[in-house]
Amino acid sequence: MVSTRSGTLIVGASQAGLQLATSLRELGDREPIVLVGMEKHPPYQRPPLSKAYLAGRADAQSLHFRKPEWYADQRIDLRLSTKIVAIRLDGPDSGSGVATTESGEELGFARLALTVGGRARRIHLPGSDLEGVKVLRHLRNAKELRDGLAAAEEVVVIGGGFIGLEAAAAATAAGKHVTVVDIGxxxxxxxxxxVVSDFYLHAHQRRGTDFRLETGVTAFEGATGRVTGVRLDDGSVLPADLVLVGIGLESRLELAEDVGLACDGGIVVDAAARTSHPGVVAAGDCTVMPHPLGGRGRVRIESVQNAVAQAQVAAASLLGIPSEMHAVPWFWSDQADLKLQIAGLSHGFDQVVVRGDPESESFSVLYYAGGVLIAADAVNAPRDFMVVRKALGEGRTIPADLAADAGTPLKGLVVDRPRAISA
Ligand SMILES: Cc1cc2nc3c(=O)[nH]c(=O)nc-3n(C[C@H](O)[C@H](O)[C@H](O)COP(=O)(O)OP(=O)(O)OC[C@H]3O[C@@H](n4cnc5c(N)ncnc54)[C@H](O)[C@@H]3O)c2cc1C
Known part of the structure; x- marks a missing residue:
């Protein structure tokens, strides 16, 4: 039987979906909210999966955002282990419709939000399905990886991105022999x-991790169904009893494409988190959106900050409250004892200024486009991160020629942008 078309259906119970539900209540919405997630766990934080959880310093329970009673208090109907497999909207201008779960239940809704995130990109090579070849996106992946790590000696990480390097650092610190392979x-x-790439290469090498850059993988070798090695494109084989494939994320687009929403590597949304269908919003890793600081083109930002800020805007849009995404993007990555904090988006930079000596393991890099500050990476340099984040939020800049002197605090160097540029 189809439930009546009332309230909001949020598909995807994670960072963005939970925030959207929370924001609806904070904005005074009293209508029913159904928050559907296909994982068996209540919404939890993903960032620790490649950090504290993998290192054995956090348990699964501590990752949950909210206690079970919170959902009841907020009258949020949390449906776990439930996958939405189809959605039918009532018409081209209506946000109402019916969603069908994998078990055939039909859920009617007056408003729809998609916060379906993404899946880890898989590698399709001979031996990819051997036991011991893992990805890392969900808690269940992290548990498998953590269990595998306990028994492993030789670990190969494919992909030198944030998740790969965080996991490599945790495995190296646990005494494993770790090799990171990257085609770049x-x-x-x-x-x-x-300059930041070089810093991380040397910092991880100093801590004992090996690297094979400009190297492709051609196959996984195995015995009795388990991985034993990774064959590289130079013909050599790295011994491996555990492999992590960390080669990026693919947005989950199947539901959006089914209902005819515009997609372009992510669900296309505007600054108000509205999809191409009036009445349907989307937020988080499943979206591509206009550059939040006014830069050119659409961007996909895979971060906690973005999922939260976009979900807040999406909730306002569902309730007809004007709201737009102009928050400064920020991100962090913990690798061993190195805390990287990134403010802004550096795509399109034409100049960098390095403050401090990377060898000291405390420095920052400021990115400029046309003479204007657009982003910064701060390694063990939280003050520089805070100053740049605030300056970007206020639409201000820091003259590049003054920024290089690490002895001068950045705070005193922030100035208004030249008029022709800020206009
Ligand atoms: C290991 C790891 C480390 C990270 N570290 C950092 C970090 O240090 N800093 C940072 O800022 N960000 C980090 N991130 C990124 C951050 O966690 C994501 O940006 C954030 O989780 C995005 O939230 P989301 O809700 O958009 O998507 P997701 O977290 O992907 O959630 C989407 C949810 O929707 C569910 N779903 C999908 N389709 C359906 C369906 N049809 N029916 C029901 N449910 C469905 C999925 O099962 C999933 O639970 C990390 C991510 C990972 C995986």
Whole structure:
């Protein structure tokens, strides 16, 4: 039997979905909210999965955002282990419709939000399905990886991105022999400037992690169903009893495409988190959106900050309250004892300024486009991160020629942007 079309259905019970439900209540919405997630766990934090949880310093329970009674108090109907497999909207201008779960139950809704996130990109090579070849996106993946790590000696990480490097650092610290393989010529190549890539390569090497850059993987070797090695494109084989494939994320687009929403590597949303269908919003890792600081083109931002800020805006949009995403993107990554904090988006930079000596393991890199500050990476340099984040939020800048002097606090260097540029 189809339930009546009332309240909000939120598909995806994680960072963005939970925030959307929370924000609806904070904005005074009293209508029913159904928050549906296909994992068996209540919404939990993912960042510790490659950090404290993998290192054995956090248990699954401590990752949960809320206690069970909170959902009841807020009258949020949390449905776990429930996958939505189809959605039918009532019409081209209506946000109401019916969603069908895998078990055939039909859920009617007056408003729809998609917060379906993404899945870890898989590698399709001979031996990919051997036991011991893992990805890391969900708690269940992290548990498998953690259990595997306890018994492993030789660990190979494919992909020198944030998740791969965080996991590599945890495994190295646990006394495993770890090799990171990446097809690119530098680490974190899509996210940071070469000076930061070089720093991370050397910092991880100092701590005992090995690297094979500009190296492809051609196959996984195994015995009795378990991985024993990773074959590289130079013909050599790295011994491995555990492999983590950390090669990025693919947005989950199947539901959005089914209902005809515009997608372009993510669900296309505007600054108000509205999809191409009036009445349907989307937030978090499943979206692509206009650059929040006015830069060109659409961006996909996979971060806690973005999931939260976009979900807040999406909730306001569902209730007809004008709201737009202009929050400064920020992100962090903990690798061993190195805390990287990133403010802004560095895509399109044409100049970098390095403050401090990377060898000291405390420094920052400021990114400029056309002479204007657009982002910063701060390694064990929280003050620089805070100053840049605030300056970007206020639409201000820091002259590049003054920023390089690490002896001068950045705080005193923030100025208004030249008029022609800020306009
Ligand atoms: C290991 C790891 C480390 C990270 N570290 C950091 C970090 O240090 N800093 C940072 O800022 N960010 C970090 N992130 C990224 C951050 O966790 C994500 O940006 C954030 O979780 C995005 O939230 P989301 O709700 O958009 O998507 P997700 O967290 O992917 O959640 C989507 C949810 O929707 C569910 N779902 C999908 N389809 C359906 C369906 N059809 N029916 C029902 N449910 C469905 C999924 O099962 C999932 O639970 C990390 C991510 C990972 C995996």
């Amino acid at each position: 010529d530098r680490l974190l190549g899509r996210a940071v400037a070469p």
